[in-house]
Every structure is written in C-alpha cells, then in structure tokens.
Amino acid sequence: SQQGEEDPQALSIQEGENATMNCSYKTSINNLQWYRQNSGRGLVHLILIRSNEREKHSGRLRVTLDTSKKSSSLLITASRAADTASYFCATDRGAGSYQLTFGKGTKLSVIP
Amino acid sequence: DAGVIQSPRHEVTEMGQEVTLRCKPISGHNSLFWYRQTMMRGLELLIYFNNNVPIDDSGMPEDRFSAKMPNASFSTLKIQPSEPRDSAVYFCASSFVPGGTNEKLFFGSGTQLSVL
Numbered sequence: 001s002q003q004g005e006e007d008p009q010a011l012s013i014q015e016g017e018n019a020t021m022n023c024s025y026k027t028s029i030n031n032l033q034w035y036r037q038n039s040g041r042g043l044v045h046l047i048l049i050r051s052n053e054r055e056k057h058s059g060r061l062r063v064t065l066d067t068s069k070k071s072s073s074l075l076i077t078a079s080r081a082a083d084t085a086s087y088f089c090a091t092d093r094g095a096g097s098y099q100l101t102f103g104k105g106t107k108l109s110v111i112p
Numbered sequence: 113d114a115g116v117i118q119s120p121r122h123e124v125t126e127m128g129q130e131v132t133l134r135c136k137p138i139s140g141h142n143s144l145f146w147y148r149q150t151m152m153r154g155l156e157l158l159i160y161f162n163n164n165v166p167i168d169d170s171g172m173p174e175d176r177f178s179a180k181m182p183n184a185s186f187s188t189l190k191i192q193p194s195e196p197r198d199s200a201v202y203f204c205a206s207s208f209v210p211g212g213t214n215e216k217l218f219f220g221s222g223t224q225l226s227v228l
Contacts, residue, residue: 033216042116042203042219043155088155090217098143098162098209100217104154 006089006103014111019076021106023089024069030097032065033090034074037105043088046074081112118204118220126228130192133223136185137206145217146179146189147203155203161187162209194227201225 007022023032031050035043049056049065049072056063062075076083086105093099117136125131137144146158159169161181169179176195181187191198201224205217 031215035217042205042221043217044219045216048216098160099157099168100145101157102147102155 006087006106008106009104010107010109012109012111013079015079015081017079019079019083019108019110021074021087021108023072023074023103025072025089025091026070027091028094029067029091030094031092032063032072033100034061034063034072035088035090035102037086037088039085043102046087076108079108079110081110084108084110116204116206116218116220118202118223120223121221122224122226124226124228125194127195128193129227130190131194131198131225131227133189133202133204133225135187135189135204135220137187137204138218139185141206141208141218142184143207143209144181144187145205145207146187147205149201149203149222158189158202191225194225196227199225199227 005024013019029051031048033048034046036046037043047058047061047063049063051067060077065072086107088102088105090100090102116138119134142163144161147155148158149155158171159179160167164181164184177191179189201222203219203222205219207217
C-alpha cells in the first residue's frame with residue numbers, strides 16, 4: 001500500500017491563486033519530501049522537511065508537517081502557468097531508511 | 113553536472129524480446145534506484161544499490177527482471193522476456209546517502225517502454 005497519499009488527485013486554479021496539496025502517510029518518518037514532475041520528465045526535488053520541523057519555506061513554496069496527524073501540506077503561492085505539473089510527496093520509514101515511497105500525486109493545472 | 117542520464121528515452125519492442133535500460137548516475141553519488149511509473153500503481157521502487165551493491169531487490173516484480181551495477185557510473189535494468197504488462201516509464205535516480213538516510217533523489221528523464 002502507498003505510504004504517502006496525496007489529496008486532491010487533481011486541482012485546477014487560475015494564475016495568481018494559491019494552490020494547496022495535502023499528503024497523508026501511515027508510519028513514522030524521519031523526513032518528508034515533495035517533488036514535482038512536468039509532463040514527460042523525471043521528478044525534481046522541491047523541498048524536504050524533517051520530522052522535528054513544523055513548517056518550512058522555499059521561495060513561493062510553504063510546507064507544513066503535522067506528525068501527530070501524519071500529514072503534510074504543500075502551498076504554492078501566487079501560482080503561475082509554469083507551475084502546472086504533478087506534485088508528489090515522498091516519505092521514508094524512519095532514521096536510517098534509504099527507501100523513499102511516493103504517493104500517486106496531485107495533478108495541478110494553472111490556467112493563464 | 114549533466115544530471116542522471118538514461119537511455120534510451122523511448123523503447124518499443126515486441127513481446128518476448130529482451131530489453132535493456134541504461135543509467136549513468138551523478139558522479140559522486142553512492143546510491144542508485146530504479147523506479148517504475150504507471151498510471152495504475154504510481155511510482156514503484158524496483159531495486160536499490162548502495163556503493164554498487166544491490167541492497168534491496170524486493171520490488172523487482174519477477175525473475176524476468178534483473179539489474180546490475182558493474183561500477184559507480186553505470187547501471188542496467190534488463191527485462192527478458194518482455195511482456196505487454198511491463199509497459200511503463202522506468203526511472204533511474206541517484207543520491208548521496210550519508211549514514212543510510214535518504215535526503216534527496218535526482219531523477220533521470222526516464223525510459224518510456226512499450227511492449228507490443
């Protein structure tokens with residue numbers, strides 16, 4: 001079964017709006033990562049948040065982590081057409097874990 | 113750095129044929145992963161190498177699948193014989209894993225495999 005599950009599966013917004021994607025997971029983690037995949041391309045790492053962190057920012061990205069609820073959210077502010085892509089959360093299985101398990105992703109469409 | 117390089121980008125083959133996918137990881141990375149992506153199952157980890165040694169191949173679906181990493185700069189994933197259900201995008205990813213904890217993966221552009 002998937003360790004990380006993103007919600008919603010698809011999201012369509014207007015340029016300039018904010019986009020929020022959620023990720024839930026099942027087991028304890030050491031860190032959680034978010035990746036972006038443009039159509040026909042490989043995944044690109046966006047941001048990593050550790051289990052002892054609650055919030056992290058990188059440019060227009062804001063990630064939160066609630067380990068008590070085993071959930072994370074990715075907020076993209078002031079979205080652009082170039083943000084159109086699929087977004088995946090990836091979780092490990094605790095400290096020393098090499099394996100990253102990916103969810104099925106949220107497909108974001110930003111309409112110009 | 114050129115990033116993770118995979119070849120070929122596209123492969124179309126007939127059922128029963130042997131398929132070999134190739135990957136060159138980023139220089140200096142000590143871990144290499146092969147993933148398969150389909151609409152139904154998403155991204156699945158097939159096999160993980162650390163310092164050229166296969167550590168976990170529990171994700172390899174069948175004996176028809178095999179992977180090698182003869183040196184730090186090259187890995188292959190082979191399917192023999194191929195079947196239509198093997199059609200998917202196969203990604204190679206590499207990382208530097210200090211102390212065994214995975215921090216960040218760098219993905220190649222993938223090989224789109226179609227088995228007819």
